[in-house]
């Protein structure tokens with residue numbers, strides 16, 4: 211695609227990056243076939259190709275309007291278009307740059323600004339999010355059903371963390387909302403890795419990966435979350451941890467980008483690149499230890515279950531299959547552990563969670579959720595599993611089946 215970027219942007223690092231991405235797009239439109247918003251709305255401007263065209267217009271200095279902002283807001287950043295694109299267009303990076311510029315030109319209505327600020331302020335801070343969640347859970351029975359569904363029921367969690375007894379050590383990202391919503395995920399990860407001869411370490415000073423803030427277009431603020439994590443993790447990296455394990459694939463895609471996003475920060479560039487290199491989705495870590503896992507599963511250490519394990523449907527989050535381009539690993543591990551996986555039609559499509567999308571675009575999000583739940587339930591599974599806390603809570607709000615992180619059922623199988 212030919213481009214002629216406007217003076218104000220063309221010499222900036224973002225302008226140069228956006229221009230090189232725009233030039234890889236040949237406008238073939240293959241990506242429209244797998245775009246969830248285009249499938250729902252049928253409007254070219256709600257497809258990847260249409261949004262690329264809108265962003266080109268903005269970057270070339272043409273008028274930026276609320277309509278441009280609306281079509282970019284409706285994008286889930288699911289990156290299914292990247293998986294489909296034969297030319298390797300890095301749509302995710304382009305839309306991050308494009309949205310940021312559009313938000314600088316188009317102010318939002320007050321109500322939208324308040325909601326976005328509240329999300330930015332509360333979600334990345336467990337000290338605020340946790341008490342608010344507990345209040346919400348205590349009044350949950352009194353809430354209207356639409357709101358009730360958005361607040362997960364309180365439940366018992368196994369948060370027992372094994373002693374750090376192995377020479378092999380890995381760090382884990384604690385994250386922001388996950389410790390409040392599902393503390394059992396990282397604890398189960400620690401127990402499973404312990405059985406595989408790896409001790410999992412949590413660095414207390416680390417927290418939100420920065421994704422919530424970044425995708426709400428406060429990118430400079432998000433870089434501070436990233437720097438804080440790097441500072442918290444660095445002593446452990448120097449002590450020789452083998453990996454930074456991420457149990458929420460949405461966070462995993464963000465940490466993989468630390469190196470790129472902090473490349474122009476002389477103090478953090480090298481460290482950020484090293485952290486991105488060390489960051490691994492949990493499925494990659496356990497898949498690399500599959501032989502050992504099968505040994506443990508086959509040994510007397512893992513008693514045979516008295517009844518067959520339930521048939522499960524796996525929802526592969528967009529961040530896992532499109533963002534990190536990891537496919538088949540979770541499925542392979544669950545099959546090794548004796549689970550039967552049911553077929554999930556259109557498994558490439560987003561569930562509608564997409565970070566804060568379910569709150570900011572409720573109508574589209576609910577339509578995607580219904581389609582996803584129908585697809586997941588179509589093979590009559592006994593349970594649903596996934597790999598990202600956002601998808602987990604969102605899908606749980608639309609089904610009566612139990613939804614778990616896959617590591618929890620693997621942990622149960624090993625216990």
Ligand code: SF4
Nearest residue numbers: 235236238239241295
């Ligand atoms: S993003 Fe890729 S698939 Fe979509 S129009 Fe451009 S080149 Fe074609």
Ligand code: SF4
Nearest residue numbers: 245285286288289291
């Ligand atoms: S990221 Fe997802 S919603 Fe956005 S344009 Fe690509 S496929 Fe469509």
